[in-house]
Amino acid sequence: MAEQQIKVAVLGGGSFGTALASIAADNGAHVRQWMRDETLVAQINNEHRNGRYLPHYAMNPAVEASTDMQAVLADASLVLIAIPSKAFRSVVQAAKAWLRPEQILVSTTKGIEQDGFLLMSQVLEQETGFSHIGVIAGPNLASEIADKQLTATVIASADPLTRTRVQQALGCRYFRVYASDDRHGVELGGALKNIYAIAAGMAAALGMGENTRSMLMTRALAEMSRFAVAQGANPMTFLGLAGVGDLIVTCSSNLSRNYRVGYAMGEGRTLEEAVDALGQVAEGVNTVKLVCAKASEMGVYMPLAEGLHHVLFDGVPAQEMARTLMMGEQSSDVEFILPREAVQQAHRDQAHHDQAPPSQKNGGSNA
Ligand SMILES: NC(=O)C1=CN([C@@H]2O[C@H](COP(=O)(O)OP(=O)(O)OC[C@H]3O[C@@H](n4cnc5c(N)ncnc54)[C@H](O)[C@@H]3O)[C@@H](O)[C@H]2O)C=CC1
Numbered sequence: 001m002a003e004q005q006i007k008v009a010v011l012g013g014g015s016f017g018t019a020l021a022s023i024a025a026d027n028g029a030h031v032r033q034w035m036r037d038e039t040l041v042a043q044i045n046n047e048h049r050n051g052r053y054l055p056h057y058a059m060n061p062a063v064e065a066s067t068d069m070q071a072v073l074a075d076a077s078l079v080l081i082a083i084p085s086k087a088f089r090s091v092v093q094a095a096k097a098w099l100r101p102e103q104i105l106v107s108t109t110k111g112i113e114q115d116g117f118l119l120m121s122q123v124l125e126q127e128t129g130f131s132h133i134g135v136i137a138g139p140n141l142a143s144e145i146a147d148k149q150l151t152a153t154v155i156a157s158a159d160p161l162t163r164t165r166v167q168q169a170l171g172c173r174y175f176r177v178y179a180s181d182d183r184h185g186v187e188l189g190g191a192l193k194n195i196y197a198i199a200a201g202m203a204a205a206l207g208m209g210e211n212t213r214s215m216l217m218t219r220a221l222a223e224m225s226r227f228a229v230a231q232g233a234n235p236m237t238f239l240g241l242a243g244v245g246d247l248i249v250t251c252s253s254n255l256s257r258n259y260r261v262g263y264a265m266g267e268g269r270t271l272e273e274a275v276d277a278l279g280q281v282a283e284g285v286n287t288v289k290l291v292c293a294k295a296s297e298m299g300v301y302m303p304l305a306e307g308l309h310h311v312l313f314d315g316v317p318a319q320e321m322a323r324t325l326m327m328g329e330q331s332s333d334v335e336f337i338l339p340r341e342a343v344q345q346a347h348r349d350q351a352h353h354d355q356a357p358p359s360q361k362n363g364g365s366n367a
């Protein structure tokens with residue numbers, strides 16, 4: 001019996017939604033893509049090109065674009081939502097009337113909602129109450145996917161059906177889909193790395209070398225995983241594609257929009273100028289604000305994120321980022337092996353010992 005063609009709906013007409021719609025169509029799925037802009041819909045349907053977000057990408061001609069959300073969602077079994085975090089909830093609310101519990105709902109958005117510090121899959125859960133919910137995250141620069149560069153991602157969900165269906169729908173000769181059940185960790189990895197991509201772009205523009213970049217990325221990973229574990233994620237997730245994988249790509253490539261915002265600021269532009277010149281979403285700008293507030297509330301040590309926050313919002317010069325990196329406490333390398341508290345305690349013990357009168361040192365002996 002012939003396999004039934006999977007029906008995929010993509011909400012969002014930006015670069016990632018477009019790349020994912022085309023992958024699914026390359027893979028034989030029936031794909032409809034929803035967006036607000038009628039001109040873009042006409043261009044995708046007539047020229048098979050998204051001139052606004054991925055102008056040089058020849059999309060799979062089978063992708064049908066539409067501004068009619070109901071028609072796009074009508075018979076889809078898999079719904080991919082690629083909408084920036086600021087608009088995510090409003091789009092889900094608009095879609096709700098046509099969503100059904102048996103559908104698989106997957107967020108591809110790497111951001112956090114301000115009210116309640118919610119990740120997008122939590123927004124999906126809140127709005128729908130459905131159980132087939134997952135997230136996609138990993139080193140996935142849309143423009144490289146558009147070039148069909150070999151790429152891998154992660155589908156994270158507690159629900160095995162969601163994981164399997166997404167692997168079937170998107171896994172193809174140039175796109176591999178690995179599975180995880182740590183939805184929260186994978187989703188946090190995707191959102192948090194945007195903060196450090198901005199910092200890495202800044203460091204690159206300021207002429208910092210490879211040692212510095214490597215230190216920044218590795219300490220970023222320590223900081224991200226410390227925060228995520230405090231939020232209930234599994235630290236091992238940060239060894240995977242959605243952790244270190246995504247951190248590497250966005251901290252190294254000027255195809256990353258977050259990196260580009262940092263680079264422009266390192267060259268002397270203001271945040272506003274850098275964001276305006278980009279014309280697309282750089283989620284890290286909002287994420288750093290929310291994460292710093294949350295970290296301070298939870299008592300999580302995040303010197304890099306705080307340093308970046310001062311540069312972005314408090315008028316501190318970008319050069320100060322480097323000082324932040326060098327002036328923080330010299331603590332543990334991998335704190336899941338040697339806890340930070342153990343290093344701090346050793347420093348305190350040593351200071352106590354150094355201050356003690358000579359008669360009390362070395363067990364009272366003067367040798
Ligand atoms: N572009 C990339 O390489 C990747 C992006 N992502 C994530 O995917 C999410 C979406 O990103 P992109 O597609 O790259 O963004 P984009 O900036 O290329 O496009 C955003 C799209 O959302 C639409 N949109 C914005 N507000 C809307 C609203 N209120 N109602 C309906 N549509 C609205 C815009 O019109 C546009 O079509 C982001 O959270 C990003 O972090 C994840 C992986 C890779």
Ligand SMILES: O=C(CO)COP(=O)(O)O
Nearest residue numbers: 138139140141256257258
């Ligand atoms: O998440 C991404 C690649 O994995 C895209 O990063 P930017 O949003 O910084 O372009």
